[in-house]
Amino acid sequence: MSEQQERLVVAAAIVDDLTLPTRLLTARRSEPPELAGGWEFPGGKVEAGERPLDALHRELREELGVAVEVGGEITGPLDGRWPLGPGLTMRLWLAVVADGVPAPLEDHDELRWLGPGEWAAVPWLPADVAVVEALIARCPSARV
Numbered sequence: 169m170s171e172q173q174e175r176l177v178v179a180a181a182i183v184d185d186l187t188l189p190t191r192l193l194t195a196r197r198s199e200p201p202e203l204a205g206g207w208e209f210p211g212g213k214v215e216a217g218e219r220p221l222d223a224l225h226r227e228l229r230e231e232l233g234v235a236v237e238v239g240g241e242i243t244g245p246l247d248g249r250w251p252l253g254p255g256l257t258m259r260l261w262l263a264v265v266a267d268g269v270p271a272p273l274e275d276h277d278e279l280r281w282l283g284p285g286e287w288a289a290v291p292w293l294p295a296d297v298a299v300v301e302a303l304i305a306r307c308p309s310a311r312v
């Protein structure tokens with residue numbers, strides 16, 4: 169599949185503090201059946217003609233009911249993107265909640281704040297395991 173046909177997913181590592189993050193919000197997928205039960209970074213697919221950060225704000229509003237302040241990007245190995253599977257890559261940004269209280273409004277059946285030393289302690293979606301490792305490496309304040 170060519171790069172043009174690849175679908176971009178944008179997602180947020182929502183933390184308690186952009187400078188010294190200690191808590192990370194994770195969301196458990198409720199659909200589709202093959203992904204249900206896996207934990208992920210809230211977000212979703214960028215629509216045609218939509219800018220990635222606009223898509224991120226839209227997805228977080230729809231899925232969690234929150235507005236966020238976006239921080240630095242956690243870049244992956246594919247020109248900054250993370251591989252998720254055939255035809256799908258993800259960009260991920262740190263973010264903090266600016267307005268609202270996160271709630272599992274769409275696509276998720278549970279949200280959980282992971283404390284220091286716990287960021288890898290849920291069954292993340294398979295593609296997210298390497299992403300979480302990179303995130304922990306980037307955030308020493310997340311370790312015990």
Ligand SMILES: Nc1nc2c([nH]c(=O)n2[C@H]2C[C@H](O)[C@@H](COP(=O)(O)OP(=O)(O)OP(=O)(O)O)O2)c(=O)[nH]1
Binds near residue numbers: 209214293294295
């Ligand atoms: N949001 C998100 N998706 C992820 C992560 N890890 C991972 O493999 N994925 C996969 C799961 C899905 O196949 C895809 C995201 O699609 P989605 O279903 O959330 O997108 P969407 O809300 O825009 O929904 P739709 O247009 O497909 O109905 O990326 C992650 O950490 N966050």
